[in-house]
Each structure stands twice: as structure tokens, then as C-alpha cells.
Amino acid sequence: MRIENRQRLVVGNWKLNGNLAENAALLGACANAEVRVARTLGVCSPYPYLSQLQSVLANTPVQYGSQDVSRFPKGAYTGEVSAGMVAEFGCQLAIVGHSERRALFGDSDEVVGEKFLRAQQVGLTPVLCVGETLSEREAGMTEVVVARQVGAVIKIAGVAALAGAVVAYEPVWAIGTGKTASPVQAQEVHAFLRTYVAKHAVEISSKLPILYGGSVKKANAAELFGQPDIDGGLIGGASLVADEFLGIWQAL
Ligand code: 13P
Numbered sequence: 063m064r065i066e067n068r069q070r071l072v073v074g075n076w077k078l079n080g081n082l083a084e085n086a087a088l089l090g091a092c093a094n095a096e097v098r099v100a101r102t103l104g105v106c107s108p109y110p111y112l113s114q115l116q117s118v119l120a121n122t123p124v125q126y127g128s129q130d131v132s133r134f135p136k137g138a139y140t141g142e143v144s145a146g147m148v149a150e151f152g153c154q155l156a157i158v159g160h161s162e163r164r165a166l167f168g169d170s171d172e173v174v175g176e177k178f179l180r181a182q183q184v185g186l187t188p189v190l191c192v193g194e195t196l197s198e199r200e201a202g203m204t205e206v207v208v209a210r211q212v213g214a215v216i217k218i219a220g221v222a223a224l225a226g227a228v229v230a231y232e233p234v235w236a237i238g239t240g241k242t243a244s245p246v247q248a249q250e251v252h253a254f255l256r257t258y259v260a261k262h263a264v265e266i267s268s269k270l271p272i273l274y275g276g277s278v279k280k281a282n283a284a285e286l287f288g289q290p291d292i293d294g295g296l297i298g299g300a301s302l303v304a305d306e307f308l309g310i311w312q313a314l
Contacts, residue, residue, distance in 0.1 A: 066297040069271045070287075071228070071294040072311040073104035073189060074301025075129060075157060083113055084302075089118040091097045091304035101314050102294075104302070105154050106189075109143050112151040120152050127155030127186060133176040145177075145313055149184040156181040157189045157296075159211065171211055172272045173312045175218030183213055189228045189296065190215055191275070192255070196235035204233075204251060207235060209258050221262040228271045238278025238298060245292075252291035280309035287314050 078295075080088075085107070104125040105116055111126050115126040119159050132142035148156055153225060158181060159174035169177070174190070181188040192211040194204045213230065231251050252272045262268035275296035286292055294314055300306040 066204070068293055069228075070100060070314050071102035071104055071125075071273065071274065072297060072307075072314055073125075073155065073157075073158070073228075073230075073294070074107060074297050074307055075275075076105070076107045076286065077129065077162070077298060078108065079302055080107060080111055082111075082114065085114055086118070088302065088304050088307075089115065091261075091308060092124050093118050093122045095124070095308050095311065101309075101311070103311050106157050109148070112148065112153060115153075125154040125187075127153035127157070129157045129160065130303045131156050131158065131177050131181050133173055133180060133184070135180060145180040145184045145186055148181075148184055153187055154187055155228075157191060157230075159215075160191045161193055161232060161237060165234070171195060171214030171240060172218065174211070176241045178215050178223070178227070179219045182219065182226060187226060187228060189230055189273070191230045191232050191296070193232040193234050193237075195278075199235065204208055204218055205258075207252050208251060208255055212255065212258060216259075216262060216267060219313040221259070221266060223271055224259060224263070225266045230273040230275050231255060232275035232296060238277070240277050242277040242282050242286070245289050247289055248286060249289035252289065255289050275280060278310055280306050280313065283310040283313035 106127050106129045121124050128148045131145040158177040163169040178188045192208045194207040198207050271293040273294045273296045275293050278295045
């Protein structure tokens with residue numbers, strides 16, 4: 063049964079996309095959407111655009127933030143951007159542990175845990191991504207993998223930290239491939255994740271928003287969001303097209 067007081071949200075992850083002109087049109091459409099507290103809309107852009115997000119979205123209910131943060135708070139770490147710097151732009155959100163960062167940039171479970179902690183320490187809501195690869199799914203390892211990924215964060219940040227966080231289940235084989243997990247497949251993993259967190263803290267688990275990500279479109283969003291443990295979506299490609307993105311959000 064759905065818990066009605068759990069936050070429901072759709073968050074866009076622009077990845078390495080955008081330019082000032084296109085962003086302005088997309089953000090304008092988001093700013094004009096009738097966002098309600100019970101149905102949150104969020105946007106996570108590349109770092110250089112955070113000031114543009116702030117100027118368009120700061121006085122709207124749309125939440126915004128970054129796609130990553132450094133595991134370090136400050137110092138001699140060339141090229142890094144700290145959670146504190148992100149927070150200075152009025153951001154609410156920070157994605158951590160996206161599978162592209164894990165696979166392409168070497169973010170281990172421990173590094174993701176540290177990033178989660180850094181984001182939370184400055185008042186950002188971490189959006190913790192977890193998910194298995196195709197070979198892990200085929201080997202029957204899905205639950206082991208997502209439990210390990212969430213478990214590492216609980217070990218580093220403590221289970222209480224999940225009280226102010228969002229989890230996003232993104233099966234790697236469904237990201238950018240056009241292959242969506244079926245609503246039943248996604249629900250199974252979401253329910254597993256909720257039960258896994260409940261073993262540490264029941265109350266936190268029942269309130270934890272768990273988003274689905276991986277080829278979500280306007281056409282498949284409603285069925286996914288209708289599952290009892292799917293509380294919204296983390297949207298890649300479709301978040302770059304205003305009509306698709308807002309259509310997905312309206313399906314919430
Ligand atoms: P797509 O929606 O493009 O499959 O990407 C999902 C994703 O990785 C969101 O973080």
C-alpha cells in the first residue's frame with residue numbers, strides 16, 4: 063500500500079548537456095509549471111549552470127542542484143567542486159553515486175558514502191543512485207549489489223542520514239538504452255530496498271522516497287509511478303525536452 067505522506071518527486075539529470083540559451087528555455091518551462099509540495103520537480107545541471115538555475119528557479123518551488131560533489135570539503139584538489147560551493151547557489155539537491163560516475167570515474171561505494179555525507183553536512187538532500195549492471199542481473203546479483211551500495215552509505219553516514227535523503231534505483235542496463243525495467247521488475251527492487259532499510263530503521267524506510275531511473279518517458283511514467291514503492295523518477299534524456307519532462311512530472 064502506498065504511504066501517502068512520502069515525498070514524491072521527479073528530478074532531471076542533465077548529465078553533460080546544456081548551454082545557456084537552451085537551458086533558459088527549459089528552465090523557464092519548469093519555473094512556470096504548477097509545482098506543488100506533494101509533487102516536487104527538480105533539476106540537476108552541470109556545475110557552471112548552477113547560477114543560471116538559481117536566477118530562474120530560486121523563487122519557485124522547483125528544487126535544483128548538482129550531479130555530484132567532491133568527497134573533500136576544500137583544499138588542493140584541482141578540478142573538484144565541494145558540496146559547500148554547490149549549497150552557496152541556493153541548491154537543495156545533489157546526486158551522488160550515479161552509475162556513470164561509478165563506472166567511468168571510479169567512484170567506489172566508500173567514495174559515494176563520503177560524498178553523501180559531504181552533501182548532507184551542508185544541508186543538501188543527497189539523491190543516492192544505486193543499480194546493477196546487466197551481467198549482475200543475469201547472475202542473480204541485483205539485491206546483493208543494491209544492498210551493498212546502500213549499506214556502504216549506512217556504514218559511513220549512519221542510517222539516520224537516510225531520513226533526509228532520496229534513493230534512486232537505476233538499473234545500469236536501462237540507462238540511455240531505451241530499455242525500461244518493467245514496472246514489476248522495478249517494484250521488486252524498490253520493495254527490496256525499502257525492506258533492507260527497514261531492517262535498520264522502519265520509520266525511516268517507510269518515509270524514504272525511492273525514485274526509478276532508466277529510460278523513463280512520458281509514455282511509460284504513469285505505470286512506473288503507479289507502483290506502491292516507486293515514489294517518482296530520476297530522468298536523463300527526457301529531462302532535456304520540456305514537454306517530455308513536464309509530462310513525466312504530471313504523471314506523478
Ligand atoms: P535516461 O533517462 O537517459 O535513461 O537516464 C537515466 C539516468 O541515468 C538518470 O540519472
